[in-house]
Amino acid sequence: MKKLIVASTSTVHGSGYLAYILPTLTDFFKEVSTILFIPYARASGKTYDEYTEIARNTFATIDKEVVGIHEFDNPKEAVLQAEAIFTGGGNTFELVNQLYKNDILPDLTTAVENGTPYLGTSAGSNICGVTMMNTNDMPIVYPPSFKTLGFIPFNINAHYLDPNPDSTHMGETRETRIKEYHIFNETSVLGLREGSWLEVNGNSIVLRGNYTARLFQQNKEAVELESDKEISQYFN
Amino acid sequence: MKKLIVASTSTVHGSGYLAYILPTLTDFFKEVSTILFIPYARASGKTYDEYTEIARNTFATIDKEVVGIHEFDNPKEAVLQAEAIFTGGGNTFELVNQLYKNDILPDLTTAVENGTPYLGTSAGSNICGVTMMNTNDMPIVYPPSFKTLGFIPFNINAHYLDPNPDSTHMGETRETRIKEYHIFNETSVLGLREGSWLEVNGNSIVLRGNYTARLFQQNKEAVELESDKEISQYFN
Numbered sequence: 001m002k003k004l005i006v007a008s009t010s011t012v013h014g015s016g017y018l019a020y021i022l023p024t025l026t027d028f029f030k031e032v033s034t035i036l037f038i039p040y041a042r043a044s045g046k047t048y049d050e051y052t053e054i055a056r057n058t059f060a061t062i063d064k065e066v067v068g069i070h071e072f073d074n075p076k077e078a079v080l081q082a083e084a085i086f087t088g089g090g091n092t093f094e095l096v097n098q099l100y101k102n103d104i105l106p107d108l109t110t111a112v113e114n115g116t117p118y119l120g121t122s123a124g125s126n127i128c129g130v131t132m133m134n135t136n137d138m139p140i141v142y143p144p145s146f147k148t149l150g151f152i153p154f155n156i157n158a159h160y161l162d163p164n165p166d167s168t169h170m171g172e173t174r175e176t177r178i179k180e181y182h183i184f185n186e187t188s189v190l191g192l193r194e195g196s197w198l199e200v201n202g203n204s205i206v207l208r209g210n211y212t213a214r215l216f217q218q219n220k221e222a223v224e225l226e227s228d229k230e231i232s233q234y235f236n
Numbered sequence: 237m238k239k240l241i242v243a244s245t246s247t248v249h250g251s252g253y254l255a256y257i258l259p260t261l262t263d264f265f266k267e268v269s270t271i272l273f274i275p276y277a278r279a280s281g282k283t284y285d286e287y288t289e290i291a292r293n294t295f296a297t298i299d300k301e302v303v304g305i306h307e308f309d310n311p312k313e314a315v316l317q318a319e320a321i322f323t324g325g326g327n328t329f330e331l332v333n334q335l336y337k338n339d340i341l342p343d344l345t346t347a348v349e350n351g352t353p354y355l356g357t358s359a360g361s362n363i364c365g366v367t368m369m370n371t372n373d374m375p376i377v378y379p380p381s382f383k384t385l386g387f388i389p390f391n392i393n394a395h396y397l398d399p400n401p402d403s404t405h406m407g408e409t410r411e412t413r414i415k416e417y418h419i420f421n422e423t424s425v426l427g428l429r430e431g432s433w434l435e436v437n438g439n440s441i442v443l444r445g446n447y448t449a450r451l452f453q454q455n456k457e458a459v460e461l462e463s464d465k466e467i468s469q470y471f472n
Contacts, residue, residue, distance in 0.1 A: 013404035044412055045419045091416050093375075133376055136407060139329075139369050140417040146378045159407040168249035170430055171372060171395040172280070180281045180327050181376040194406055 003028075003117045004151055004200035006128050008158045008192035008209075010043075010089050010121040017058045018121075020195060024208070026062045028117060029084055034065040036082035040098035041090025041123040051088060069104075079107040082116055089122025089158075092135035096127060097143040105149060112151055122158045129155035130187045134178060152200060153187075153235045160191030160214060175214075175222065182218045188235060189216040196227070205232040239264075239353045240387055240436035242364050244394045244428035244445075246279075246325050246357035253294045254357075256431060260444070262298045264353060265320055270301040272318035276334035277326025277359040287324060305340075315343040318352055325358025325394075328371035332363060333379040341385060348387055358394045365391035366423045370414060388436060389423075389471045396427030396450060411450075411458065418454045424471060425452040432463070441468040 005021075005028055012020045029035065039051035046054075052068035059066045066086075072078035079085065085108070087095070099105050112118050120128050126135050128151040132143075136159060163173040172180075178189050191214035192198070199206045207213050212224040215234060225231050241257075241264055248256045265271065275287035282290075288304035295302045302322075308314035315321065321344070323331070335341050348354050356364050362371050363384040370393040399409040408416075414425050427450035428434070435442045443449050448460040451470060461467050 009406050011406055013406060042416070042419070044408070045416045091413075094416075094420070134374060136374070138413040138417060139371065139375060139382060140413075141369075141420050142382045146375060159405065161405060161407070169395065169397060170245050170247055170249060171397070176280055177327075177374040177376075180278070180330075181374060183278070183281045184330070184377050 001115050001202040002112055002151065002200055003115060004112070004128060005117075005119045005197055006125040006152065006156065006192075006200065007119070007121045007197035008125065008156075008160065009194040012195045017054055021197065022058075022062060024197075025119065028119070029062070029064055032064065032084040032117065034067060034082075035059060035084045035086050035119075036069055036078055037066050038069050038085065038087040038095075038124070039090075040069075041088060041092065041095035043088060043090035046090075051090075055086060055088060075102045075104055076107045079104050079111050082111060084117045084119070085111060086119040087121075087124030087127065089124055091140055092123040092126045092132050092137045093139050093143055094141050095123045096132050096146070096148060097141045099127065100144045108149055109151075112149075118151070125156050125158050125192070128152050131155055131185075133181060133185060133187075134189045136174075152198070152205060155187055155189045157189050157191045160193045175216075178216045182216065186218050188218070190214070190225075191216065198231075203232055204230060205235075207231050237351050237438040238348055238387065238436055239351060240348070240364060241353075241355045241433055242361040242388065242392065242428075242436065243355070243357045243433035244361065244392075244396065245430040248431045253290055257433065258294075258298060260433075261355065264355065265298070265300055268300065268320040268353065270303060270318075271295060271320045271322050271355075272305055272314055273302050274305050274321065274323040274331075274360070275326075276305075277324060277328065277331035279324060279326035282326075287326075291322060291324060311338045311340055312343045315340050315347050318347060320353045320355070321347060322355040323357075323360030323363065325360055327376055328359040328362045328368050328373045329375050329379055330377050331359045332368050332382070332384060333377045335363065336380045344385055348385075354387070361392050361394055361428070364388050367391055367421075369417060369421060369423075370425045372410075388434070388441060391423055391425045393425050393427045396429045411452075414452045418452065422454050424454070426450070426461075426467075427452065434467075439468055440466060441471075443467050
């Protein structure tokens with residue numbers, strides 16, 4: 001049975017890496033001793049080693065070992081044999097590019113369908129959606145496709161930001177961008193605010209954290225979904 | 237000889253469409269009676285007709301006629317025969333997608349090399365760069381390539397925003413995103429603030445407007461370029 005945590009961000013303002021969600025992760029990974037880390041998104045341009053070290057240090061505090069996928073000769077085997085998987089944030093275009101280049105999308109699907117617990121933050125959450133078309137990231141590389149894993153039947157907009165009524169900046173708001181997306185695409189989009197995450201167990205999807213999440217559906221007004229409630233019924 | 241105006245935005249806060257730059261455009265288009273408008277980027281999801289109407293109403297105030305490229309049976313011929321060309325802002329992915337779909341990139345190159353005056357704002361400026369890899373837009377469609385017109389030997393980051401020291405949002409700053417870009421790409425990037433534009437005449441490129449622009453070069457510290465100065469020497 002599918003077991004996912006799909007988080008908007010790794011870090012909330014003023015606290016350490018994954019700190020806000022560490023109690024949840026302690027429980028989520030309770031039967032796991034080693035977590036396979038996928039550092040392909042290279043947050044702030046970190047090397048795979050540097051990025052893996054950050055994840056390693058954090059998970060050491062809850063007695064979990066972390067190994068980077070780049071430390072294996074065969075990344076496909078690494079995914080299939082992992083006890084648990086964590087894909088970190090960074091640039092979604094480069095993450096997706098590397099997932100295709102290393103041909104691990106089918107292996108991630110197999111692993112997750114077989115019940116391997118999967119944690120995503122930010123870019124690592126975007127790839128759980130049907131496509132990466134609602135990323136906020138800059139298209140710094142050209143991936144072979146925008147199609148992603150479809151572990152959930154909608155797309156994620158991570159780091160969701162409400163329009164700032166005081167802003168004098170003329171760039172599009174997040175909501176405007178997502179509305180433009182729905183001119184060309186049917187798939188719904190969930191705007192996950194920083195500090196929110198989804199808990200997925202099989203077909204059940206529950207919103208967690210202290211905030212509501214904003215659901216965008218084609219040809220409908222956006223609505224706010226409440227935390228600690230089942231939300232899968234919106235996607236049937 | 238190439239004649240371009242490459243503007244960060246169509247509109248600055250608190251004023252009408254193109255109002256801040258209209259005196260400049262009156263001079264730029266002084267020998268022109270009709271402007272071909274390319275509405276493919278569909279700002280805020282407007283239809284081609286709605287978007288063209290906005291450009292038409294604004295240019296009517298300086299006695300220019302505007303025709304939409306979608307009003308022609310053959311968009312390639314429309315570009316080649318245009319007296320002047322204006323590509324408006326919106327979503328850069330969809331704009332580039334339509335430029336490829338309608339196969340007008342070579343015609344835009346021919347027209348501009350032959351001296352047809354070209355105005356771009358926002359997405360319409362991004363496509364003047366070597367690639368669209370520094371757009372801020374959401375990847376709502378998958379274009380066949382990120383390669384763009386290369387009228388200038390660098391890329392544009394339109395609506396450039398300085399980091400906000402008071403922000404508690406954990407999404408990447410614009411500068412962080414552009415630094416990530418330079419891990420994978422050599423081409424320089426010019427962050428153009430809203431209200432800034434480039435005046436291109438042949439090989440001369442002059443920054444205009446009330447702001448400096450921020451230049452990002454691979455493996456160098458970012459620098460501020462001054463307004464009303466030649467900047468082409470940075471790209472030799």
